[in-house]
Amino acid sequence: xxxxxxxxxxxxxxxxxxxxxxxxxxxxxxxxxxxxxxxxxxxxxxxxxxxxxxxxxxxxxxxxxxxxxxxxxxxxxxxxxxxxxxxxxxxxxxxxxxxxxxxxxxxxxxxxxxxx
Amino acid sequence: xxxxxxxxxxxxxxxxxxxxxxxxxxxxxxxxxxxxxxxxxxxxxxxxxxxxxxxxxxxxxxxxxxxxxxxxxxxxxxxxxxxxxxxxxxxxxxxxxxxxxxxxxxxxxxxx
Numbered sequence: 463x464x465x466x467x468x469x470x471x472x473x474x475x476x477x478x479x480x481x482x483x484x485x486x487x488x489x490x491x492x493x494x495x496x497x498x499x500x501x502x503x504x505x506x507x508x509x510x511x512x513x514x515x516x517x518x519x520x521x522x523x524x525x526x527x528x529x530x531x532x533x534x535x536x537x538x539x540x541x542x543x544x545x546x547x548x549x550x551x552x553x554x555x556x557x558x559x560x561x562x563x564x565x566x567x568x569x570x571x572x573x574x575x576x577x578x
Numbered sequence: 579x580x581x582x583x584x585x586x587x588x589x590x591x592x593x594x595x596x597x598x599x600x601x602x603x604x605x606x607x608x609x610x611x612x613x614x615x616x617x618x619x620x621x622x623x624x625x626x627x628x629x630x631x632x633x634x635x636x637x638x639x640x641x642x643x644x645x646x647x648x649x650x651x652x653x654x655x656x657x658x659x660x661x662x663x664x665x666x667x668x669x670x671x672x673x674x675x676x677x678x679x680x681x682x683x684x685x686x687x688x689x690x
Contacts, residue, residue, distance in 0.1 A: 502682065504667065505622075505680040512676060552622070558671070564629075565612070565671045566627075569623065571621045
């Protein structure tokens, strides 16, 4: 049982280049999330999905796009990378349970992205 | 909106010292509360949780009690080890909102 797998683990981009980060989960969860982690700012939600074919904006969505064509995969795209997007990106697959009482989040190991 | 406030780090302790990391929250409803831990180079993993007032979550010697009257969920451990060095995140989730709201994280450094 792999849980949540993110690829790639590291990437260096030049300003203006594009890339796609892949998140795959094998737990059949409906909810998937993309966060970015920056020093002193904790985890900030970029986009999320409440099921196959759905996406929604989080608190810092600008400059990113997402797609959830298959339930197990959640893709994060950067169309034109900027140095401000240098960060560590985490994907999470979350099970909320009945009434939210059994909530548990499963995280990937992260993607360290540097934009120069 | 919902928010979580954690104490600033880093917290630096010697091995076997007592640990407290403070966490307070603001929520519109009755949230579940969580502590997640992030070891170097890894993603976050659930450490413990509590789903109703006065519940105590515990795991690996860590404990936290859900205090509704003070809207707090402080993390404690009686005797820390070097291997506990990590970043600790407090988080909440409200029923029906399908989001986890995280604090900014507190880095713990334990020296031998």
